Amino acid sequence: xxxxxxxxxxxxxxxxxxxxxxxxxxxxxxxxxxxxxxxxxxxxxxxxxxxxxxxxxxxxxxxxxxxxxxxxxxxxxxxxxxxxxxxxxxxxxxxxxxxxxxxxxxxxxxxxxxxxxxxxxxxxxxxxxxxxxxxxxxxxxxxxxxxxxxxxxxxxxxxxxxxxxxxxxxxxxxxxxxxxxxxxxxxxxxxxxxxxxxxxxxxxxxxxxxxxxxxxxxxxxxxxxxxxxxxxxxxxxxxxxxxxxxxxxxxxxxxxxxxxxxxxxxxxxxxxxxxxxxxxxxxxxxxxxxxxxxxxxxxxxxxxxxxxxxxxxx
Amino acid sequence: xxxxxxxxxxxxxxxxxxxxxxxxxxxxxxxxxxxxxxxxxxxxxxxxxxxxxxxxxxxxxxxxxxxxxxxxxxxxxxxxxxxxxxxxxxxxxxxxxxxxxxxxxxxxxxxxxxxxxxxxxxxxxxxxxxxxxxxxxxxxxxxxxxxxxxxxxxxxxxxxxxxxxxxxxxxxxxxxxxxxxxxxxxxxxxxxxxxxxxxxxxxxxxxxxxxxxxxxxxxxxxxxxxxxxxxxxxxxxxxxxxxxxxxxxxxxxxxxxxxxxxxxxxxxxxxxxxxxxxxxxxxxxxx
Numbered sequence: 001x002x003x004x005x006x007x008x009x010x011x012x013x014x015x016x017x018x019x020x021x022x023x024x025x026x027x028x029x030x031x032x033x034x035x036x037x038x039x040x041x042x043x044x045x046x047x048x049x050x051x052x053x054x055x056x057x058x059x060x061x062x063x064x065x066x067x068x069x070x071x072x073x074x075x076x077x078x079x080x081x082x083x084x085x086x087x088x089x090x091x092x093x094x095x096x097x098x099x100x101x102x103x104x105x106x107x108x109x110x111x112x113x114x115x116x117x118x119x120x121x122x123x124x125x126x127x128x129x130x131x132x133x134x135x136x137x138x139x140x141x142x143x144x145x146x147x148x149x150x151x152x153x154x155x156x157x158x159x160x161x162x163x164x165x166x167x168x169x170x171x172x173x174x175x176x177x178x179x180x181x182x183x184x185x186x187x188x189x190x191x192x193x194x195x196x197x198x199x200x201x202x203x204x205x206x207x208x209x210x211x212x213x214x215x216x217x218x219x220x221x222x223x224x225x226x227x228x229x230x231x232x233x234x235x236x237x238x239x240x241x242x243x244x245x246x247x248x249x250x251x252x253x254x255x256x257x258x259x260x261x262x263x264x265x266x267x268x269x270x271x272x273x274x275x276x277x278x279x280x281x282x283x284x285x286x287x288x289x290x291x292x293x294x295x296x297x298x299x300x301x302x303x304x305x306x307x308x309x310x311x312x313x314x
Numbered sequence: 315x316x317x318x319x320x321x322x323x324x325x326x327x328x329x330x331x332x333x334x335x336x337x338x339x340x341x342x343x344x345x346x347x348x349x350x351x352x353x354x355x356x357x358x359x360x361x362x363x364x365x366x367x368x369x370x371x372x373x374x375x376x377x378x379x380x381x382x383x384x385x386x387x388x389x390x391x392x393x394x395x396x397x398x399x400x401x402x403x404x405x406x407x408x409x410x411x412x413x414x415x416x417x418x419x420x421x422x423x424x425x426x427x428x429x430x431x432x433x434x435x436x437x438x439x440x441x442x443x444x445x446x447x448x449x450x451x452x453x454x455x456x457x458x459x460x461x462x463x464x465x466x467x468x469x470x471x472x473x474x475x476x477x478x479x480x481x482x483x484x485x486x487x488x489x490x491x492x493x494x495x496x497x498x499x500x501x502x503x504x505x506x507x508x509x510x511x512x513x514x515x516x517x518x519x520x521x522x523x524x525x526x527x528x529x530x531x532x533x534x535x536x537x538x539x540x541x542x543x544x545x546x547x548x549x550x551x552x553x554x555x556x557x558x559x560x561x562x563x564x565x566x567x568x569x570x571x572x573x574x575x576x577x578x579x580x581x582x583x584x585x586x587x588x589x590x591x592x593x594x595x596x597x598x599x600x601x
Binding site for chain 2: 015018022023138142145153249260279290294
């Protein structure tokens with residue numbers, strides 16, 4: 001088990017190195033000099049030179065990469081060119097709305113996805129199954145931002161039930177946080193619910209055909225218990241994998257959803273940093289997201305142990 | 315050198331026809347054909363250009379002259395939707411084709427030469443650990459807003475996914491006796507890859523390419539919505555939705571129509587993808 005975790009951490013490090021190389025070199029291939037964006041057109045050559053030195057842009061690219069990587073490994077993602085604060089601080093200031101949105105959207109996705117997927121499997125080849133599968137297909141096809149806009153039109157503009165945009169901090173007004181998060185979480189979670197529902201259905205259909213389900217039924221267990229305790233539990237392994245993988249999609253979706261609902265989170269920060277050409281923040285945000293994603297997938301793998309005692313990692 | 319014959323594929327063309335007779339696939343095919351026709355015939359089925367301004371007629375609701383209304387600059391929404399289909403379909407098709415072709419190439423080489431496999435897999439894992447939107451935004455920030463750059467960015471996003479699918483097929487086909495036979499007969503590596511392994515990997519890659527088409531259309535719209543996609547003069551459904559977002563109260567048609575056509579297009583491609591997957595999966599094949 002420990003050897004497995006160590007091996008996975010080693011492989012994660014290799015993956016993160018690739019992420020670092022890709023992100024650094026993609027962003028440093030931006031044409032033009034960032035100093036002109038920061039200092040404006042009236043800057044003197046001396047000012048430009050001083051700024052280039054301060055940002056270490058006068059160093060060769062591989063040297064800049066090594067310095068940046070060294071910083072990343074020690075938890076230093078550099079400083080924001082625009083906000084003049086450490087990147088870590090810039091990201092952590094905007095993390096709460098993003099974390100709350102991601103959490104709420106995951107909750108929507110898992111509850112809806114597993115529930116509807118299990119229902120479709122139990123009612124296989126009935127109207128309920130077809131309706132659920134059609135909803136899942138819609139979930140895969142509707143752009144999250146369009147769904148969000150339609151929700152704003154209906155629930156905020158026409159019915160006036162929910163706020164159209166913005167965010168309230170959970171530490172100051174938790175009930176308002178919920179009101180602000182309902183629509184963003186529903187629109188973001190819906191597409192992931194579709195993916196999870198399809199996988200749950202397929203996996204449940206396989207599990208329901210297994211001998212242990214027949215045995216459980218022949219023992220006279222109530223159908224509800226057969227479905228939940230025997231079939232669903234055994235069907236959850238591939239579903240968990242899909243949930244882990246959907247985190248990356250969710251992280252990308254956060255950027256779009258925060259724009260639609262004007263949520264001042266880390267996703268908005270990414271877009272703002274592109275507009276401001278604040279590349280250290282963009283690099284930092286991408287690295288943090290990739291790291292979170294890798295850790296969540298490690299946790300998903302380890303959760304198999306708790307879910308299925310037959311799984312052994314050696 | 316005699317080529318080693320692949321196992322005969324009986325009934326595959328009949329199965330292909332049968333697939334397109336299934337109602338969801340037929341619906342998907344019909345909608346996609348309609349959108350394709352709309353894109354190709356855009357200059358003939360619209361009454362004004364997608365960038366023609368009419369300030370006096372701005373924010374007009376749908377009428378016979380403007381079936382989808384006009385936007386805040388008086389541009390005809392229908393015309394922009396029809397011309398916008400060109401960008402979406404071009405990006406979707408080019409991304410699917412390129413990422414499937416390059417992904418298969420990477421998978422063939424990595425799956426065939428085992429020493430390369432580990433390195434290639436780590437690189438693919440690294441690329442896949444980056445959320446597609448973020449990677450595409452970073453690439454677009456680097457290369458600038460051009461249609462070819464959108465295709466480049468999206469190909470980099472989807473190539474690893476196609477390569478993964480193709481690689482798992484390569485690993486299965488590589489172990490078949492006919493590949494071993496070709497190798498024993500002295501066939502060159504390149505011939506084994508192209509003639510014997512490649513045909514066996516095409517089916518799952520084609521199915522994957524269909525899904526890439528659908529998600530690339532969605533991702534292009536997302537990028538354009540965020541202002542990191544289509545160049546300003548090219549009509550794009552994502553840009554239209556970003557513009558409509560600011561005028562939802564006064565002109566809901568600016569949001570409803572482009573979003574509906576975008577969703578229908580993606581739904582159609584997903585339905586075709588599901589149909590192809592079911593037809594090619596022996597466990598799901600009916601009849």
